[in-house]
Structure formats: C-alpha cells, structure tokens
Amino acid sequence: MRSENSHLLVVGSGIAGLYGALLAAESGMRVTLLTKGALAQSNTHHAQGGICAVLGPDDAAPGDTVQAHIADTLVAGAGQCDPEAVRILCSEAAADIAALERFGVVFDRNLATGKRALGLEGAHSAARILHAGGDATGAVIADGLIAAVRDAAGLGLITVLEHCFVTELLGTDAALDGMHDAGTSHRAAIAGLAYLNAADERHTLCADAVLLASGGAGQLFEFTTNPAVATGDGVALAWRAGATVGDLEYFQFHPTALAVGSNFLISEAVRGAGAVLRDGAGERFMPRYHPEGDLAPRDVVSRSIAAHLAATGQDTVYLDATGVEEAQGPGYLARRFPTIDAATAALGFDWSRQWLPVAPAAHYWMGGIATDLDGRSSLPGLYAAGEAACTGVHGANRLASNSLLEGLVFGRRAVADFVAAAAAGTSHWPTLPIVPRTLPGGELSGGTVPESAVTRAELSRSELRHLLSSQAGVVRDAAGLRQAATALAGALPEAQGTRRKEAEDNNLRLVAHLLVQAALVRENSVGAHYRSDFPQPPVPVPSGPARDSHFWFNPAPTLTPAQPQRESETV
Structure with missing residues (x-):
C-alpha cells in the first residue's frame, strides 16, 4: 500500500x-x-x-x-x-x-x-x-x-x-x-x-x-x-x-411497524416511554410470552405477536400509547415523537387517543x-x-x-x-480466524x-x-x-x-x-x-x-x- x-x-x-x-x-x-x-x-x-x-x-x-x-x-x-x-x-x-x-x-x-x-x-x-x-x-x-x-x-x-x-x-x-x-x-x-x-x-x-x-x-x-x-x-x-x-x-423483524400505509416504523422508544401492545379484545398480551413484557427483545416480541394472532384467530394487534399521554400530560407524544405524530396524523390517527394497528416488518440483517x-x-x-x-x-x-x-x-x-497500513507502507492482511464452508x-x-x-x-x-x-x-x-x-x-x-x-x-x-x-x-x-x-x-x-x-x-x-x-x- x-x-x-x-x-x-x-x-x-x-x-x-x-x-x-x-x-x-x-x-x-x-x-x-x-x-x-x-x-x-x-x-x-x-x-x-x-x-x-x-x-x-x-x-x-x-x-x-x-x-x-x-x-x-x-x-x-x-x-x-x-x-x-x-x-x-x-x-x-x-x-x-x-x-x-x-x-x-x-x-x-x-x-x-x-x-x-x-x-x-x-x-x-x-x-x-x-x-x-x-x-x-x-x-x-x-x-x-x-x-x-x-x-x-x-x-x-x-x-x-x-x-x-x-x-x-x-x-x-x-x-x-x-x-x-x-x-x-x-x-x-x-x-x-x-x-x-x-x-x-x-x-x-x-x-x-x-x-x-x-x-x-x-x-x-x-x-x-x-x-x-x-x-x-x-x-x-x-x-x-x-x-x-x-x-x-x-434477519430481525421490528415488531411495531404501522400495519397501514407504507410500514412506517413506530420506534421502540415509544414502548420504552410506557406504550403497550394490546390485542383486538384489549388484552395486554406480551406478559403471557416473556417476563419483560412489552420491552422484551425484538425477536421475542415479533414472534409473540405471530403466536398470539395464530392462537386467538385475530388479524392484527395494536400499540396503545394513550397511557403515556395521560401520564405525561397533553401534547407529550407530539413533543417527544414529532415524526411519528406527524406520520400517524397524516393517516388519520390521533395516537394520543387511539390505538395504532401494528405488525412486524423486516428491519435489520x-x-x-x-x-x-x-x-x-x-x-x-x-x-x-x-x-x-x-x-x-x-x-x-x-x-x-x-x-x-x-x-x-x-x-x-x-x-x-x-x-x-498506509503509514507503514505494508500490504499485510491477516486471515480471518474462521473456516468457512461451501453452502x-x-x-x-x-x-x-x-x-x-x-x-x-x-x-x-x-x-x-x-x-x-x-x-x-x-x-x-x-x-x-x-x-x-x-x-x-x-x-x-x-x-x-x-x-x-x-x-x-x-x-x-x-x-x-x-x-x-x-x-x-x-x-x-x-x-x-x-x-x-x-x-x-x-x-x-x-x-x-x-x-x-x-x-x-x-x-x-x-x-x-x-x-x-x-x-x-x-x-
């Protein structure tokens, strides 16, 4: 080099x-x-x-x-x-x-x-x-x-x-x-x-x-x-x-993408702020599947959504952030999550009052x-x-x-x-410490x-x-x-x-x-x-x-x- x-x-x-x-x-x-x-x-x-x-x-x-x-x-x-x-x-x-x-x-x-x-x-x-x-x-x-x-x-x-x-x-x-x-x-x-x-x-x-x-x-x-x-x-x-x-x-699937529109991501930070997942009957179902409930690892939450829908025969789950607004005061969701607030409003949702339909979506390899x-x-x-x-x-x-x-x-x-390597003028390149196989x-x-x-x-x-x-x-x-x-x-x-x-x-x-x-x-x-x-x-x-x-x-x-x-x- x-x-x-x-x-x-x-x-x-x-x-x-x-x-x-x-x-x-x-x-x-x-x-x-x-x-x-x-x-x-x-x-x-x-x-x-x-x-x-x-x-x-x-x-x-x-x-x-x-x-x-x-x-x-x-x-x-x-x-x-x-x-x-x-x-x-x-x-x-x-x-x-x-x-x-x-x-x-x-x-x-x-x-x-x-x-x-x-x-x-x-x-x-x-x-x-x-x-x-x-x-x-x-x-x-x-x-x-x-x-x-x-x-x-x-x-x-x-x-x-x-x-x-x-x-x-x-x-x-x-x-x-x-x-x-x-x-x-x-x-x-x-x-x-x-x-x-x-x-x-x-x-x-x-x-x-x-x-x-x-x-x-x-x-x-x-x-x-x-x-x-x-x-x-x-x-x-x-x-x-x-x-x-x-x-x-x-391949990781993010559990909370909007189930309408263009799969807009609803950040995990929303659940970190206190939002919860509910099914169509209103049950907060994640505690059934993992001790950390709505804040379980992403793979667990995505898989739990799939399992719950299969078990209940329902076709969608919802993200409920209304409790966050109630706890933090009017306007909190819009201030803390302005991008999500604007995107959901454009689709006709007032997420400070309504649950958002969500589904897992491919997110990260x-x-x-x-x-x-x-x-x-x-x-x-x-x-x-x-x-x-x-x-x-x-x-x-x-x-x-x-x-x-x-x-x-x-x-x-x-x-x-x-x-x-450029400063040393060397072209040495170590071999990875792994032995790959042929697919x-x-x-x-x-x-x-x-x-x-x-x-x-x-x-x-x-x-x-x-x-x-x-x-x-x-x-x-x-x-x-x-x-x-x-x-x-x-x-x-x-x-x-x-x-x-x-x-x-x-x-x-x-x-x-x-x-x-x-x-x-x-x-x-x-x-x-x-x-x-x-x-x-x-x-x-x-x-x-x-x-x-x-x-x-x-x-x-x-x-x-x-x-x-x-x-x-x-x-």
Missing part, C-alpha cells in the same frame, strides 16, 4: 460510510464516496429511536455502566455474539459519540439538567439511548455528517459520486492465479470497483482499498421499514468476489460480510462496516439502538487500520445454477418479496425454506446485469438464495431465526447457547482484474 495519499473507495452513505469517509479524509487519505442514490437515502436517515452509549459517570443514567451495556447486548444476541466485538462496541462508544458532536450532530438535552436526554428501549437495563430531534435521530446524524462531507468535498478532500451503482469489485492480477489459503476463502486482493452512473454507463475506479458500507436488504420482504435502496448490494458484491459471509439466517475487529474481510483490500458487515456484535438478534453505534465504532476502526445450494456466483434447478423461471421482485415473507419470515420451517430454495435456484441470474434495475434485482435474488440456504442449514431456533420444526422454549435461557456462527464462501468467485487507469478516468 502506498504511504502517501492512499486512495480509499467508500461505498454507501449511511453512518458507517459518511463517518469513515470523513475520518479517512482528516487523516490525509484520498477519499471517493459513492452512493447509489442521494447521500440522504440510507437506513441511517430513517432511524428514529436513537443511538446507545454509556457516557461518562456524570452523564450516564444512575447505576448504568459499560459492563451493563455489554451484558444487555450479549443477552439480546442469544449467546451468538462475539464477546470481544461487543466489549469494543460498548467501551469505545462514548468517544465516537463525542466525535459525532464534533462533526456538528446535536443531541437532545434534558431541560432540567442540561445533560443529554437518555431514553429506554427494549432489553436495555437502563436508559442509555441518546436521541435527536425527538424521534428523528438518524436524520439528524445523517444530515450533520452529510453537511461535513459536503464541506470536505468543497475543499477537495472527498470526491462524492451520487447516483452511482456499484456492480463489481475489481481485483489485482493475482485474481487470475486462483490464489487460496488452505481452508479459507479466495485471497485475491481488491483493487477497485466498477459502477454504473445515472445514465447506466459503466466506469471503473482503482484504489488501495474499498470500504463497503452499503447497508442492509430489507427489500427482500414485503413488509419492511427499510428504504427502497436496501437491496443487499454489498453482500452480493462481496460474495461474487469470493469474500466470506456469515450469520445470513439472522445481523448477517453480512464477515470481518475481524478492524473491519477487514477475508479479501485483502476489502473492508466492511455497518449493516453490510457481520462483526459478531449483534449475534442472533440486535439490541435496540446498537446499529448506529456499530457503524460508528467499526467504520472508524476500519479506517484506522487503512490509515495505519449446500451449489455454486452461487451469479453465473452458476445448482443442478437441482431443472428449469429457469422468471421471479419478479414482488414475487421474490412474497416468497421470502411467506417462507423465510418471522417463523420458518424446512418445507417452506425448501420451497423458497427451489424457486430461487431457478431464478438465479445468468449475468450480473448491465442496467441498474436489472443488477439490483439480481443482487436481491442472490442474497435471497444465500439467506434461505443458511436458514435451511441451521436446524435449531435461536434469536431472530425461529424454526417451527425446531422450536425453542418460550422463555430462552438468558445466556443462550454457545456461539456457533456459520460462515460461507463462494467456491467459484468472479473477480475481474483492475486495469491501470488513464488520467481522464481518475477522480
């Missing part, structure tokens, strides 16, 4: 990508930030509840500690977290919160004390959720970081390429010799990427490293809180290039590109951070408001590793169809989303997963696609197949992965089972060598 002005390509404009790009630019690196939409189109911008951190002794909630945050994260993750990754996340949180404020992000303050206001959410043992703009935390954070990125771009420190869809990771010439380490995935180095601009014209960029921070894949499902851009592109790119992926079966504690993937030159990555922090179920924090902490650690569904490089797929059938995006929702959603079983696997195997693309919509659909089909195959392999129920044919006790053991993450690699990667760029092609 070059020691001067090394070039980092950052893909994605959520919290991990924006923050990483800014830190790399501050360190003197040459930075290009690409995003397939506008900078504000990200899951980060949609996040309502907040970002959790145990601040200094004078700012934390009484009795709260970093160790308590660690313990809560491990319990929510059902024993499937990497303890060291969790320790790093929680112990380094306060410093990254301070860095956010340095970049212009302003968190809400308690009017009486002047300290940062702290909220409570499900599965947290103390109030440690920082919020901004009431319930617009993600938007405030994203807008602050975007403004800082725009300023850096104006100074020539960051090149911003919006509406650019990355279609391929490019490798070094070593990609041609099939270089592998025994028992590990493909080890060719990543040296750039190819992308389509807004006119679907193909361009390439060379660089010293790529940071994939491209977000999640909520568009796999019919009901999702994710924006339209969340189509699993980063995982698809990394898989095709030969990177190891992991924990793909763990715990699985992704496997990385070490410094954001390094199994491919030299490829970093990953945020929802596209699998750091081991979330285990089988993400603790509320840990996602924005993960993007900060591990986005920063990835950039720090890149900067340190039983066959070679899924995007060009090879398993032999079991006798015929090829078109599968539209709406059909794919219905298939995944019905067969790989909150509750799964072998029969449904096999049905989905067969349909998806017959719909795998023969090529990556040369137009944006085609390429995006192909990414969705590929990551859908990966998720389904991983879910078939895991013949037990843990966290967000619930197999009705392998049921777990209604109240899981707090520590959960021992961690046994599954990691996978593509035995037939497709990696095009990066070509030296002409001066006119550089940015």
